[in-house]
Amino acid sequence: MTGKRYSAAATVALICAAVVVTAPGAAYASPAPSPRPTDPAPRSxxxxxxxxxxxxxxxxxxxxxxxxxxxxxxxxxxxxxxxxxxxxxxxxxxxxxxxxxxxxxxxxxxxxxxxxxxxxxxxxxxxxxxxxxxxxxxxxxxxxxxxxxxxxxxxxxxxxxxxxxxxxxxxxxxxxxxxxxxxxxxxxxxxxxxxxxxESTLEKKERERLRKMEEAAALKKQSAWVSSGVLKDIDGKASAQGRKAIAFATAQIGKPYVWGAEGPGSYDCSGLTSKAWSAAGRGIPRTSQEQWKQLPHVDVKNMRPGDLIIYHSDASHVGMYLGDGAIVHAPRPGRDVTITGAGSMQILGVVRPDK
Missing domain, CATH: 1.10.287 (Helix Hairpins)
Structure with a gap:
């Protein structure tokens, strides 16, 4: 019934438009713009x-x-x-x-x-x-x-x-x-x-959908990581230096990621962690790969706030563990320093600057 009413109304509207266009002496209405052939079709x-x-x-x-x-x-x-x-x-x-x-x-x-x-x-x-x-x-x-x-x-x-x-x-x-x-x-x-x-080829709505997809993908990985029960065994407390490093890192939230940057206005991932631990009085290697190579490794179940989680098989990303399954990190160009799930990316391992 609804479909019939919609069809009838559409027919009446079309007839009325035809009368307006063809009636003698009537003002001619501009035709509705047809879609440009160059407009990209919305992505699936x-x-x-x-x-x-x-x-x-x-x-x-x-x-x-x-x-x-x-x-x-x-x-x-x-x-x-x-x-x-x-x-x-x-x-x-x-x-x-x-x-x-x-x-x-x-x-x-x-x-x-x-x-x-x-x-x-x-x-x-x-x-x-x-x-x-x-x-x-x-x-x-x-x-x-x-x-x-x-x-x-x-x-x-x-x-x-x-x-x-x-x-x-x-x-x-x-x-x-x-x-x-x-x-x-x-x-x-x-x-x-x-x-x-x-990214610039995307329409505004598509960019919004893309961001939601990124968030959904990260949430899916984090949920799987938490569901594994890993957090049940993690109950370490931050050291005095670890608390200072966390305070520095979280104070940078909202500042933009810029590659090669070490603050104070912007950071890349390892620039953030190295400066945070430097502020805590402990110098550590500048890059995530060297942090992985040179700092003492600890099991995930034994990690504590202030430890650094190294991501991806090539150790190309790093974040600082905050506790409760979260990290603070500088994600990538176009994003700001933020807090996210520790399991939202592929974990390579954990290192401890102040062991």
Whole structure:
């Protein structure tokens, strides 16, 4: 019945429109705009889900490249510090060498003034035996001092050769890391640009659906993780340093993710965790991959608030455990520092900065 009423009403409306258009002297109404052939058809959920997966993969690849960039930057910073120290050592060595050369020159001039006669001969020709014995003692001391000076001169010259060789090697490594940084930066920008381009093809409603799909996917993984009963065994308490790290990390909530950033206005995932633990008085590696490699591992069932959860098989993401199955993390470009489920991503393992 409803369908019939709708059909009849539509027929009446069409007839009325025809009368208005064809009636003599009547104002002509503009025809309803027909859909433009260039308007994209709305994506199906299946199609949009594939877009979501593609975007996730692109941002994951950007995250891997970001870790490589951060690692190269950290190495370059350390190498720059070492080169500065070597430069100081070289400058000090050159000053020392100059002083030693001046002393050697003075000794040579003194011998020249003595007529070129060796000290031993001059002492043997002395008229006073006491003066001879006293002079012989001074001569031995002088010989010892001269030998020590020459040894020191030779050692200083060798040190300078080693410093120069080490500095050259470190310059080469620094240049290699600069190139690695540039290559990683290029990959990051390429992946992020591709993800943003893909996302820009979506209509506003589709972008809203995409965000809901992301949330639903994360919630599904978190629910499965919680349903496994893992939280029943997790009852650790945060250490004093852990509480400080958590306070710092949660204070950054709402700040944007920016690759390579370490605050204070923006962060990437490992930039957030490394700065949080630095604020707690514990320095840790800059990248999630090095945090996984270098920090002590703990079982998930034994983790406590403040521990770091490393994600994905390549250790390309990290978040800080807050307790009650939640983490604080910097997710990806286009997102802000936030709290989410600890099991919403693939967990590789857990590390403890203050073990």
């Amino acid at each position: 959920d299946k199609s949009l889900e594939q877009v979501r997966k593609d975007i996730d993969e692109l941002y994951h690849d950007a995250g891997v490249a970001t870790d490589a960039y951060n690692a190269a930057e950290e190495k370059a910073d350390k190498q720059s510090e070492q080169i500065v120290k070597l430069a100081k050592d070289i400058a000090d060595g050159q000053a020392k060498l100059k002083r030693l050369q001046a002393r050697a020159g003075a000794a040579a001039r003194a011998q020249y003034r003595g007529g070129g006669m060796p000290d031993e001969a001059q002492l043997m020709l002395s008229d006073s035996p006491g003066q001879f014995l006293d002079g012989a003692g001074r001569m031995r001391q002088g010989q010892k001092a001269t030998k020590g000076m020459l040894t020191e001169l030779e050692r200083t010259q060798e040190d300078l050769r080693i410093y120069a060789k080490d500095a050259t090697a470190r310059w080469k490594k620094l240049e290699a890391n600069r190139k690695a940084k540039a290559a990683s930066k290029k990959r990051i920008k390429k992946k992020i640009a591709a993800a943003e381009k893909l």
